[in-house]
Amino acid sequence: MEHQGFTLWFTGLSGAGKTTVSRVIEQELRERGMKVEVLDGDVVRENLSKGLGFSKEDRDTNIRRIGWVCEVLSRNGVVAIAAAISPYREIRDEIRGKVENFVEVYAECPIPVLAERDVKGLYKKALAGEIKNFTGVSDPYEAPENAEVTYHSDRETVEESANKILKKLEEMELIPMREMAQ
Amino acid sequence: MEHQGFTLWFTGLSGAGKTTVSRVIEQELRERGMKVEVLDGDVVRENLSKGLGFSKEDRDTNIRRIGWVCEVLSRNGVVAIAAAISPYREIRDEIRGKVENFVEVYAECPIPVLAERDVKGLYKKALAGEIKNFTGVSDPYEAPENAEVTYHSDRETVEESANKILKKLEEMELIPMREMAQ
Numbered sequence: 607m608e609h610q611g612f613t614l615w616f617t618g619l620s621g622a623g624k625t626t627v628s629r630v631i632e633q634e635l636r637e638r639g640m641k642v643e644v645l646d647g648d649v650v651r652e653n654l655s656k657g658l659g660f661s662k663e664d665r666d667t668n669i670r671r672i673g674w675v676c677e678v679l680s681r682n683g684v685v686a687i688a689a690a691i692s693p694y695r696e697i698r699d700e701i702r703g704k705v706e707n708f709v710e711v712y713a714e715c716p717i718p719v720l721a722e723r724d725v726k727g728l729y730k731k732a733l734a735g736e737i738k739n740f741t742g743v744s745d746p747y748e749a750p751e752n753a754e755v756t757y758h759s760d761r762e763t764v765e766e767s768a769n770k771i772l773k774k775l776e777e778m779e780l781i782p783m784r785e786m787a788q
Numbered sequence: 789m790e791h792q793g794f795t796l797w798f799t800g801l802s803g804a805g806k807t808t809v810s811r812v813i814e815q816e817l818r819e820r821g822m823k824v825e826v827l828d829g830d831v832v833r834e835n836l837s838k839g840l841g842f843s844k845e846d847r848d849t850n851i852r853r854i855g856w857v858c859e860v861l862s863r864n865g866v867v868a869i870a871a872a873i874s875p876y877r878e879i880r881d882e883i884r885g886k887v888e889n890f891v892e893v894y895a896e897c898p899i900p901v902l903a904e905r906d907v908k909g910l911y912k913k914a915l916a917g918e919i920k921n922f923t924g925v926s927d928p929y930e931a932p933e934n935a936e937v938t939y940h941s942d943r944e945t946v947e948e949s950a951n952k953i954l955k956k957l958e959e960m961e962l963i964p965m966r967e968m969a970q
Contacts, residue, residue: 653856
């Protein structure tokens, strides 16, 4: 069976659970027979955007490149999953305008919770003024206004968030239903 | 039918007919039911490599990015066709090492012939010393030593060159045979 390509675009602050949830989705879609590529921040910085910094201009360039790869993959029947902070609404909407099936997923989590988790120790430093251009602290983050899915990683399990997304993709008829017998 | 992905990597001097032949191949493979993306110099400079120049380092970065997109497309069942000068053998071989099905196509044409055609008027300028880093004139071009296909655009028609490539791809069992009835 040929499946339809689409782009699942995660956006949200550092540590909000974009990569974690995207990896669960990736696994689940593979099990349903789909072709999937995850383009997370690390993959992309390494392969497309080495040398770019964190100014607005450099961030926009980085996000546009991810968007273009998503566009090319999607139109060839692949599910492209982007999991980068992508803080600016205008650029996300620009990509939405180019990609045929664009599904925006907002990984929402309040900053105090992120600062308490602080897996990489970055929020502490950012809040102490030691990191410039840290999204949500010393650099803007513009939350989506019309995301197809929003999940709240401070009060949902990873599985709950992933299920919300899968349900939405099923409703949009972008993915096949999971077989009942498991 | 699911088809196998692969990368068809054109290399050769400016004006040697990389894009022209690649577009014929693209059309032909689409007619055989395959998914195809052409990544030529212009597409890539616009979407992946704006701001890069023509130093060895910048050229290498540009080619590595194209290579990575080819790798991602190929492993998802898409035929990626790269049509960039890609003058350095080492980088081409590096990409060959990463892409599962890598088919190198050398568009060969002697410089005097290119200078006489000079579609874009670039060779005249380069030979007069007005363009720095012009491949084949003021910048190196390292011809492939083990290209799967070599065509000679000074003494073959576009159709002959394209047929050579298609025959090789059929031999390698990367594309289905064309139906006899036409």
